[in-house]
Amino acid sequence: MKRLAPAMALMSAHALAQHSVRIENFTFNPPQVTVHVGEEVTWTNADDIPHTVTDGAATPPRYRSGPLDTGTSWTHRFTDIGIHRYFCSLHPHMQGMVVVVK
Amino acid sequence: MDSDENEGRRGFLRCMAWAGAGVLWTVSGGVPGSRLLGGAEAAETPGFSFVQLSDSHIGFRAAPNTDVTGTLGEAVAAIGRLDSRPALLIHTGDVSHLSKPAQFDTAFQVIGGAGLETHAVPGEHDMVDEDNGAPFFARFTKGAKHGYYSFDQGGLHFVGLNNVQDLRAGGMGALGQAQLDWLRADLRDRPASQPIVVFAHVPLWTVYAPWGWGTEDAAEALALLRRFGSVTVLNGHIHQIMQKVEGTVAFHTARSSAFPQPAPGTAPSPGPMKNVPPGRLRSLLGITDVRLVRGRAALAITDTVLA
Numbered sequence: 001m002k003r004l005a006p007a008m009a010l011m012s013a014h015a016l017a018q019h020s021v022r023i024e025n026f027t028f029n030p031p032q033v034t035v036h037v038g039e040e041v042t043w044t045n046a047d048d049i050p051h052t053v054t055d056g057a058a059t060p061p062r063y064r065s066g067p068l069d070t071g072t073s074w075t076h077r078f079t080d081i082g083i084h085r086y087f088c089s090l091h092p093h094m095q096g097m098v099v100v101v102k
Numbered sequence: 103m104d105s106d107e108n109e110g111r112r113g114f115l116r117c118m119a120w121a122g123a124g125v126l127w128t129v130s131g132g133v134p135g136s137r138l139l140g141g142a143e144a145a146e147t148p149g150f151s152f153v154q155l156s157d158s159h160i161g162f163r164a165a166p167n168t169d170v171t172g173t174l175g176e177a178v179a180a181i182g183r184l185d186s187r188p189a190l191l192i193h194t195g196d197v198s199h200l201s202k203p204a205q206f207d208t209a210f211q212v213i214g215g216a217g218l219e220t221h222a223v224p225g226e227h228d229m230v231d232e233d234n235g236a237p238f239f240a241r242f243t244k245g246a247k248h249g250y251y252s253f254d255q256g257g258l259h260f261v262g263l264n265n266v267q268d269l270r271a272g273g274m275g276a277l278g279q280a281q282l283d284w285l286r287a288d289l290r291d292r293p294a295s296q297p298i299v300v301f302a303h304v305p306l307w308t309v310y311a312p313w314g315w316g317t318e319d320a321a322e323a324l325a326l327l328r329r330f331g332s333v334t335v336l337n338g339h340i341h342q343i344m345q346k347v348e349g350t351v352a353f354h355t356a357r358s359s360a361f362p363q364p365a366p367g368t369a370p371s372p373g374p375m376k377n378v379p380p381g382r383l384r385s386l387l388g389i390t391d392v393r394l395v396r397g398r399a400a401l402a403i404t405d406t407v408l409a
Binding site (some may be wrong): 025026027047048049050052054056059066067069070085086087089090091092093095 | 162164165199200201226227230232268269270271272273274311312313314370371372373374376
């Protein structure tokens, strides 16, 4: 939350876009999204098997969704500029990326 | 593999599985072959036996199976109909679908209906709670707080491994150094003649890397098992039978009691096979019965379907 202040400032500079990632067939679709700092990404699981969205760059992970059952969603706000790699901790071959720009 | 060449020296393993209406799979030197059979050799030889259940996924309620508690109950009932009573029951993980205490409790109750001493290892679905598997360990691993442990029964040494903890992005199943160190110490003073049964959720051989169906550091564990004359590795995770023999090590994956998954690479993803024709589901679910055949250093593995 320490980056909240600059994020809030940016919010007034341009409208916040909503970004969605659909989880289907054991893939994150699209596998890469680019967002402005402070914007949110929402993942929705369309598979019959639960998946997670888990920080793939840090141990322990800085963010993780917990299990997303069929049809459920989880939203995370990205406040750090840079490349955020994530994966499904249930099926580690499933990987995705969020690129956060100014 | 010429069995005469190996018998009496280091023993040989013959793996058998009934699929549907009595197909016998004999895996020899890594090459599986099948033929129809009239009676199971394993059933003719009384001895120590145990049964394997896997991938119950209590909490799953989609196609092709909206009653996974019911099919687990049928699997337990099938255990009761075996010719001789197994000495114990092993569950190779994914007891639950979402690691919910209520799902664990339901599974515990249904599996308990078998009235058998039960040992389990976690699947990745049993470890998605906030506490990294603590609710599973409390119920199913008898105090082994990391989910791996060993015990002796019927002259066999059983080793339960946890290869679903702290998985890393892009990887497959993993044991980790601490567990490998524990395994080394556990096996160190055992005679090479003692049959070893290893059970873990994700296959300890790479079935299909693109779907993560393997264990990254399995080679290090298998190196520790190499000197033993009879090693049987039982896994789940892939919801179908696969077998392979490498030297004295026989690998076997069990069917699920909940839903089948596609053969490697035959579908866009490893998700449940939804379009199972009505009436055919139970022929794709099942239990595994493992029998020690005395004097022949062989473990016979028999898979039984629910219908």
